[in-house]
Amino acid sequence: MIEKTLSTHTYDVVNPLLTNLGEDVMGFLNEVQLQYPKAISFASGRPDANYFDIEKFSEYLNFFIKTTALEKGITEKEVLNDLGQYNRTKGIINNEIAKYLSIDESIQTDPEDIIITVGAQEGIAMGIMTVCDKDKDVILVEDPAYIGITHFSKINGYDVDGIPVTSEGISLEKVEEKIQYYRSIDKNVKVVYVIPNFQNPTGIAMSLANRYRLLELAETYNFLIFEDNAYGDFSYEDKEYPSLKSLDKNNRAIYLRSLSKTLYPSLRLSLMVVTQSISVRGKIVRLSDLMAKTKGYITVNTPSIIQAMFGGLLRQNKYSLKELNQEKILGMKTKRDHLLKCLEETFDTEKYTWAKHIKWNKPEGGFFIKIMLPFEVTKQDVLDCAERFKVIFTPMSFFYLEEGGEKELRLAFSNLSLEEIKTGVEQLANYIETKINN
Ligand SMILES: Cc1ncc(COP(=O)(O)O)c(C=O)c1O
Structure with a gap:
């Protein structure tokens, strides 16, 4: 029936x-x-x-439990009880991640500006939901694009538009043209989403000159860059491609760092760096706090047991995955x-x-x-x-x-x-x- x-x-x-x-x-x-x-x-x-290397999961988890108990002067049982509880929305291993970002990725950040998310997909969802106004804002993406952003935007009613990809990454000329066009119809390009390192689906890397130029454009036209770095570890030439975030003097980039390809996808673990502050009704607030507020209504917090495992892995490996x-x-x-x-x-x-x-x-x-x-x-x-x-x-x-x-x-x-x-x-x-x- x-x-x-x-x-x-x-x-x-x-x-x-x-x-x-x-x-x-x-x-x-x-x-x-x-x-x-x-x-x-x-x-x-x-x-x-x-x-x-999933066999090592329990070893890393145990290492985290032991070292946390020692560091905090509490029992292992107390650490375990805490891991079983609801936990901080932004994450419980933000200090470890700040060290990792500094050592491996040349990104210096306050642990409070890090949010540990359930995969980069949650970071994309949370980020767009926090910063975009469906009626006024437009999200520009590379075309062809990673469907995780385009499909999320479409099913949630956000305006998303494509920019061609050249051999040096997203066409910056077309980004400017699109911004001018949207301004002429009273719309605002709020976010430009890019995968600068070995883009999915084309494999293309954004040139260094274009990285600097995109950051400049973000300052000129007042937009945020969502930098999705799912593949940056997998660099096969002797060529350095610094992340936009590591070059970001004006706080224009929001960094999404999935661990799905770096470790394994079932962890559903990704790091998000949100260093911007914004004014809300005359009060300056951290954008990361607003993002965490949104996250609270999506996944509440990222599983603590998974974070603890990754925390143990970082502690055991001198905060480097290299x-x-x-x-x-x-x-x-x-x-x-x-x-x-x-x-x-x-x-x-x-x-x-x-x-x-x-x-x-x-x-x-x-x-x-x-x-x-x-x-x-x-x-x-x-x-x-x-x-x-x-x-x-x-x-x-x-x-x-x-x-x-x-x-x-x-x-x-x-x-x-x-x-x-x-x-x-x-x-x-x-x-x-x-x-x-x-
Ligand atoms: C560019 C890009 N970003 C993010 C993801 C998925 O990230 P996560 O598994 O952390 O949600 C993928 C997976 O294919 C991807 O290609």
């Missing part, structure tokens, strides 16, 4: 903005992977589970190098005339590579390719706000073995050759 009642109610009982998302493209890719389990999948940008992650980063670099080599060998223009139409970028880090094709790829192509050629890719068009990327693919290499990368590229080449020749 209940089932019948529920099933008669359709979209009119749920958030109508859900329809703005269009088709569930990520759900579609998961379905394809389930339907063709033998196909090699370049679709998912998941980290490689072989590097998770040494701990060396092998993992090297492993990812090997995969990137291998993928590039396989592409060069398989799409050998001297051997195959059709191959001269295929191009790809050479990302300096991250998990993704962009392939440019001479033909369009659709959802149907993903299915055909999975069925006939046993390989799955993501059409880049899935990440565009409107039109774009019809002749491009995103290949994620993070979760494949070297053998799978080789076979996957060969199978992809067979598919592309067949498409070009038919």
Whole structure:
């Protein structure tokens, strides 16, 4: 009886903005992977589970409990009782994180300006909900963009608009043009969201000059930068890309530092640095306090047990993840190098005339590579390719706000073995050759 009642109610009982998302493209890719389990999948940008090191979880947790008891002169049972309680909304290991940010990321910050969130996704949600006015403000994002921000904005009724991505990151010229345009219609660009390091989905890194320039633009046009640094650890060249936050003299950047790729996603742990102060009805308040207020109504606080584990890990490793992650980063670099080599060998223009139409970028880090094709790829192509050629890719068009990327693919290499990368590229080449020749 209940089932019948529920099933008669359709979209009119749920958030109508859900329809703005269009088709569930990520759900579609998961379905394809389930339907063709033998196909090699370049679709998912998941980290490689072989590097998770979850066995150490309890050791780090115990280390945190022991060292906290000693430091505070209380019993371990008291530490445990505290971990089981509701806790500070901003987090319980902010001092440890401030040290980590200073040592590994050259970001000097007051622990009070750090919020430990349930993944970067919560940071995005909390940040947008705290600073944006749905009626007046606009969020600019890279186009193609990470869907975590675009889809969150769409289902919650925030205006989001796309800016093309050049080989040096988000087009700053277009950012300025869009700001002028929105001003002319009485709207305000409040936030520019960027992934400066090895962007998802294109793998592109923002040049140093553009990092400085974007910070300048934020000052000139009075907007906030949301800097999402999920992939910054995975840098494969001898080139330094300082975060915007570490260069941010005027407090324009809000820093989101997910640990999903750095450690593992099930932790649901991310660090947010919010150093701005703002005036609310004549009173100066920390923006981080307002964000924490919002967080209080989303997740109350980030699980203390998970924070304690990470706190123990930091204490045991001199507040640095560099040494701990060396092998993992090297492993990812090997995969990137291998993928590039396989592409060069398989799409050998001297051997195959059709191959001269295929191009790809050479990302300096991250998990993704962009392939440019001479033909369009659709959802149907993903299915055909999975069925006939046993390989799955993501059409880049899935990440565009409107039109774009019809002749491009995103290949994620993070979760494949070297053998799978080789076979996957060969199978992809067979598919592309067949498409070009038919
Ligand atoms: C750019 C970017 N930001 C954030 C995330 C997710 O972060 P979290 O797992 O911390 O919510 C991802 C995951 O794919 C991502 O690509």
